Amino acid sequence: MDNYPALIVIAPLLTAFLAGIAVWIRERLAYPIALTGLAVSIFSAGKVLMQVITSGTIQYRLAGWAPPMGIEYRIDLLNAMVLLLVSSIAFLNLVASYKSVDQEINDRAGSFYTMYLLFVTGLLGVTVTGDLFNLYVLIELTSLTSYAMIALGDRDRAPLASLNYVFIGVIGASFYLLGVGYLYMQTGSLNMADVANILSGIQGSSTVLTAFILMMIGIWIKMAFFPMHVWLPNAYTYSPIGFARVVAPLMTKVMIYVMIRLMITVFGFDYIFKTLNLSDAVVWLGTIAILSGAVMALSQKNLKKMLTYIIVCEIGYMVGGAWLGNQLGMTGAILHILNDALMTFALFLAVGNMAYRLKKLDLTDLQGLFGKMPWTMAGFVLAAFSIIGVPPTCGFFSKWYLILGAFEAGAYHFAGALIISSLLSAVLFFKVFEICFFEPMSKDHGHGESHSQVVIEEAPISMLFVSGLVSLSLIVAGLYSGTIVNTIILPFLK
Amino acid sequence: MKFLGVVIVCLTGALLLYGTGEFPDWGDPNSPASLHLSNDYIEKAFEETQVPNLVTAVLADYRGFDTMFETSVIFCAGLACFLLLRDFSQKKERFYRHIPTGVILHVKNSKKILKVGKEFEHMDKDWVPSDLIIKTVCRIIIPFIQLYALYVVAHGDFSPGGGFQGGVIFGSSLILLAISYDLKTLVNRIKEKVFGIYAAIGVLIYVGIGAICMPMGGNFLDYSKLAPLVPGDPHHIRALGMLGIEIGVGIAVTAVMAIIYINIVSEGRHDEGL
Numbered sequence: 001m002d003n004y005p006a007l008i009v010i011a012p013l014l015t016a017f018l019a020g021i022a023v024w025i026r027e028r029l030a031y032p033i034a035l036t037g038l039a040v041s042i043f044s045a046g047k048v049l050m051q052v053i054t055s056g057t058i059q060y061r062l063a064g065w066a067p068p069m070g071i072e073y074r075i076d077l078l079n080a081m082v083l084l085l086v087s088s089i090a091f092l093n094l095v096a097s098y099k100s101v102d103q104e105i106n107d108r109a110g111s112f113y114t115m116y117l118l119f120v121t122g123l124l125g126v127t128v129t130g131d132l133f134n135l136y137v138l139i140e141l142t143s144l145t146s147y148a149m150i151a152l153g154d155r156d157r158a159p160l161a162s163l164n165y166v167f168i169g170v171i172g173a174s175f176y177l178l179g180v181g182y183l184y185m186q187t188g189s190l191n192m193a194d195v196a197n198i199l200s201g202i203q204g205s206s207t208v209l210t211a212f213i214l215m216m217i218g219i220w221i222k223m224a225f226f227p228m229h230v231w232l233p234n235a236y237t238y239s240p241i242g243f244a245r246v247v248a249p250l251m252t253k254v255m256i257y258v259m260i261r262l263m264i265t266v267f268g269f270d271y272i273f274k275t276l277n278l279s280d281a282v283v284w285l286g287t288i289a290i291l292s293g294a295v296m297a298l299s300q301k302n303l304k305k306m307l308t309y310i311i312v313c314e315i316g317y318m319v320g321g322a323w324l325g326n327q328l329g330m331t332g333a334i335l336h337i338l339n340d341a342l343m344t345f346a347l348f349l350a351v352g353n354m355a356y357r358l359k360k361l362d363l364t365d366l367q368g369l370f371g372k373m374p375w376t377m378a379g380f381v382l383a384a385f386s387i388i389g390v391p392p393t394c395g396f397f398s399k400w401y402l403i404l405g406a407f408e409a410g411a412y413h414f415a416g417a418l419i420i421s422s423l424l425s426a427v428l429f430f431k432v433f434e435i436c437f438f439e440p441m442s443k444d445h446g447h448g449e450s451h452s453q454v455v456i457e458e459a460p461i462s463m464l465f466v467s468g469l470v471s472l473s474l475i476v477a478g479l480y481s482g483t484i485v486n487t488i489i490l491p492f493l494k
Numbered sequence: 495m496k497f498l499g500v501v502i503v504c505l506t507g508a509l510l511l512y513g514t515g516e517f518p519d520w521g522d523p524n525s526p527a528s529l530h531l532s533n534d535y536i537e538k539a540f541e542e543t544q545v546p547n548l549v550t551a552v553l554a555d556y557r558g559f560d561t562m563f564e565t566s567v568i569f570c571a572g573l574a575c576f577l578l579l580r581d582f583s584q585k586k587e588r589f590y591r592h593i594p595t596g597v598i599l600h601v602k603n604s605k606k607i608l609k610v611g612k613e614f615e616h617m618d619k620d621w622v623p624s625d626l627i628i629k630t631v632c633r634i635i636i637p638f639i640q641l642y643a644l645y646v647v648a649h650g651d652f653s654p655g656g657g658f659q660g661g662v663i664f665g666s667s668l669i670l671l672a673i674s675y676d677l678k679t680l681v682n683r684i685k686e687k688v689f690g691i692y693a694a695i696g697v698l699i700y701v702g703i704g705a706i707c708m709p710m711g712g713n714f715l716d717y718s719k720l721a722p723l724v725p726g727d728p729h730h731i732r733a734l735g736m737l738g739i740e741i742g743v744g745i746a747v748t749a750v751m752a753i754i755y756i757n758i759v760s761e762g763r764h765d766e767g768l
Contacts, residue, residue: 006714013566014701020573020694024687062559064716068531071559111577114694118570125563137563144567148574159578182513188530198526210513 004044004051005060005073008083009125011040012090016117023110030110031098034117038091041124045087049080053487059130067130068194074130077492078334081484082127082257085338086250089345090120096349096466097242099459100356104240105152112152116243119145123254132180132266133190135258139176139222142254143169146235146247154238161234168231172221179215182207192266199267203275212267212276216259223255224312225319226289233296233308241352244304249344252311253337256318260334263322273325283409286320287417289313294424303354303361306428307347310387313421314340320414321402327493329405334489335481336398339386342474343395346383349467350376353459369436373458377436379471384429386474389422394478401485543732545651553656554736558715562700565657565743569697572750576690579762589617616678616765632674639667647744651733657740661747668752672759681756681764689749689756696746700739 015037022029052058052075060073075083094116101109122142129135147169151162184190186207187198202208217228224232236248263272273279293313300306318340321333351361353376358365370377386393399418406415458464477484518525539551553561590599590608593615601608608614647660672680704715712719717735721728756764 003708003714006708010701010705010714014698014705016566017569017694017698017701020569021691021698023694024690061713062715063555064713064718065556069534070556107582108577108580111573115570115573115577118566118573121566133557134560134563137560137567141563141567141570144570144574148570148577151578178510184527185517186526188526188528188532198530206515207513207517210509213509214513 002047003060004047005058005075005128006062007044008041008048008087009121009128011044012037012117012121012124015040016114016121019110019117020114023114027110030113034094034113035091037117038087038094038120041087041120042084042091045080045084045124048075049084052077052080068189068191071129071131071134072191073128074193075128077488078257078260079127081488082254082337083124085341086120086123086127086254089249089341090116090123090246092466092470093242093246093345093349096245096352096463099463100352101240101242103356104242112149112240112242115145115149116246119149119243119246123250126254127257130192131190132183132192132195136173136177136180139173139258142251143173143222146243146251149243149247150235150239152243153240157234158238161231161238165231165235168221168228172218172228175214175218175221177218179211179213179218182211182214186211192261196266196268199271203271209276212271215262219255219259219262220319223252223259223315223319225315226285226292226312229289229293229312229315232312233305236308236311237302237305241348241355245345245348245352248308248311248348249341252315253318253341256315256322256333256337259319260322260330260337264330269325279323279325280411282323283320283411283414286316286323287411287413289316289319290414290417290421291316294421294428298424298428301362301364303363303366303432304351306363306432307344307351310347310425310428311344313425314344314387316421317399317402317418320411320417321405324402324405324409324411324414326405326408327490328401328408330493331485331489332398332401332403332405334492335401335485338484339394339398339474339477339481342470342477343383343386343393346379346467346470346474347387349463349470350380350383353379353463353467356459356463357457363432363435366432366436367439372456374456375458375464376467379467381433382471382474384425384432386478388426388429392478393474394481395474397478397481543736544730545733545736547651547653549654550650550656550736554650554739555717555732558704558736558739561743562697562704562715562739565697565700565746568750569693569746572693572753575754575757579757580764581762590614591617628674632670636667636671639670640664643667643744643748647740648737650740651736657743658747660740661744662751664744664748665751665755668748669755672755677756677760678765680752684752686753686756686764689752693746693749693753696742696744696749699742699745703735703738703742 015033019030019033022033048058057074057076060075061067062071062073064070101112105112119142122138122145125138126135126142129138147162147166150165151159180190183195186202186205187195189195189198199208221228236244239247263269290313293309293316297306297309297313300309314336318333318336321329321336353373354366354369355361357373382393386395389396389399399422403415403418406412406418518527535548535552535556539548540546543551543555545551545555588601590601591597591614592599593613598617599608610616643660643664646655646663647657650656650660668680668684707716707719708714710719710722717732720735721731724731724734
């Protein structure tokens with residue numbers, strides 16, 4: 001019996017505590033320990049994905065107890081994909097973070113890495129588990145670590161942003177837990193597959209409906225779905241960049257995964273789309289989320305904050321797509337989990353490189369950046385094209401599936417919102433490009449007197465390397481999106 | 495805004511009430527919650543785990559994986575306090591007492607730091623001499639609290655208790671020491687570093703016991719596979735595994751209690767506080 005499913009989560013957890021000890025003995029050791037933990041995690045996630053593709057769903061009994069009694073890990077194609085995604089992004093960000101953590105929080109870097117590993121453990125655990133309560137415990141772990149890490153950022157504003165996040169996040173988590181309690185009342189079980197089995201017999205129950213609504217609202221709060229998004233922009237803007245780069249692409253995407261998991265595995269399509277008939281309302285909410293996210297992004301003056309509103313907008317895509325109620329929409333939503341995580345990661349990596357040199361990231365500070373940081377900007381442009389949805393990049397393909405799904409479901413408003421938001425993000429990013437490319441560098445940035453003497457001041461090589469790698473992966477993911485859909489998503493949805 | 499809040503609260507309340515409509519009756523023995531899994535736990539737990547306390551069996555064995563993450567959450571709370579509050583900067587104003595003479599020095603805005611040792615000792619700004627009665631009573635009572643904490647940790651398998659409760663009791667004995675004497679007494683006796691390392695080691699014991707099961711041929715946390723490593727009756731191996739993790743939890747909780755207390759009362763400076 002191989003233990004790869006457990007190792008995915010245990011490796012970062014175990015190394016987190018080793019790093020926690022290293023903090024007090026030799027702080028420099030914390031970083032290599034963290035790298036090792038995440039490398040083992042990626043390796044195991046890769047192994048598991050291979051195994052799932054060749055031989056189907058893996059079940060792993062923790063502590064050796066059979067499922068409804070004990071906790072089980074159940075890994076199918078969907079989690080296997082998300083697991084590999086989460087562990088790779090976490091690892092790559094750690095590689096890029098060495099310099100930026102050194103710059104921002106050098107007096108407690110060891111504790112930062114410990115916290116970082118615990119955060120990643122939480123995300124991986126949420127993704128891998130097949131148990132409703134275990135999922136809650138890990139959401140708690142992820143949230144607690146992210147509250148602490150966000151508060152470490154900007155000295156004046158981050159603590160308040162984090163406090164807001166604490167209040168709203170705790171409400172979200174308790175809604176989810178309350179939902180699990182209601183379900184337990186009716187089923188007596190916490191194992192997802194077992195609950196799904198029992199639920200198919202009691203679909204009319206009002207308790208089950210309440211549980212469903214509570215759990216969905218809880219997860220929506222956690223993923224910052226439109227009216228519940230207010231905590232996100234400030235929290236992500238003011239957090240230290242080493243953490244923002246990992247929380248922005250992963251936290252919301254993992255929560256989307258949880259929503260899809262609850263919809264498909266626990267409650268089932270029949271219950272959601274035939275018995276309840278709520279999908280129209282949610283797709284409308286998704287439409288509003290997309291439009292308002294895009295419009296709010298347009299009105300921002302700070303680059304990092306603008307990107308956080310784009311996250312709000314992208315969440316609208318995925319929630320709406322998942323609730324369209326057809327295979328195309330769900331395919332689009334799942335593909336977009338992968339693509340959006342990569343795009344957001346690439347964008348935030350570029351922003352991290354800029355922040356390393358510029359300190360302030362208001363749009364007016366970006367003048368002449370193409371001359372100063374050409375490689376960073378190349379990565380930024382690729383990521384921006386992907387967000388807009390320019391064809392060879394991956395953003396185009398998931399949007400394509402979402403639009404097709406919207407037409408099939410007759411949700412023309414959703415398709416319209418998708419197109420409008422793509423146009424708005426084109427406007428948005430070209431505004432940034434214009435500032436960075438055409439407006440000359442202001443006096444205090446450039447050292448030379450004329451434009452010909454622009455000094456190239458790039459970010460450190462480790463950050464540039466990761467940024468370039470991820471930006472190129474956007475094109476690779478785009479070219480191979482057919483393969484991804486055919487080997488992972490479609491077999492999963494069948 | 496306030497009106498909207500009221501509306502949302504009312505709607506949520508209505509939803510919760512609506513959900514209670516089909517609840518099973520209070521204490522109904524035929525409700526799904528008491529039929530589906532509870533019987534299995536009640537009938538088999540002792541036989542399978544050799545632990546007479548069912549709650550411990552569920553907490554530390556059947557669902558031991560959840561408990562491991564709960565412990566990690568506690569570690570996280572301590573680490574968060576350290577990360578956010580700890581202030582390494584030197585204080586501008588310092589007070590020292592010359593021990594032989596009892597003269598108190600007030601150092602303002604000076605980089606000069608007197609060496610604290612036999613001659614001088616640190617003092618709090620608003621220093622109140624500790625009360626003799628309180629000190630004496632606490633000095634007597636603290637060892638007993640700690641003994642009781644150890645009992646609670648060790649007895650988790652048989653009676654209500656376990657690592658969390660025992661750890662909290664032990665931690666509170668340390669806090670009592672800090673309150674009855676002063677914070678420095680605690681910090682001087684047990685260094686910050688020790689607490690930091692113990693918090694991590696406590697959880698590491700838990701995760702480590704789980705991880706050792708994997709090379710022994712079992713799944714993660716499958717205590718039964720530890721039997722070859724431990725002399726004695728192999729039937730009791732699950733109970734022993736649970737004792738091991740309870741000890742880990744106890745250590746972690748104790749250290750985290752102290753870390754949280756010290757960092758919060760002294761605003762991260764570790765010099766003076768309550």
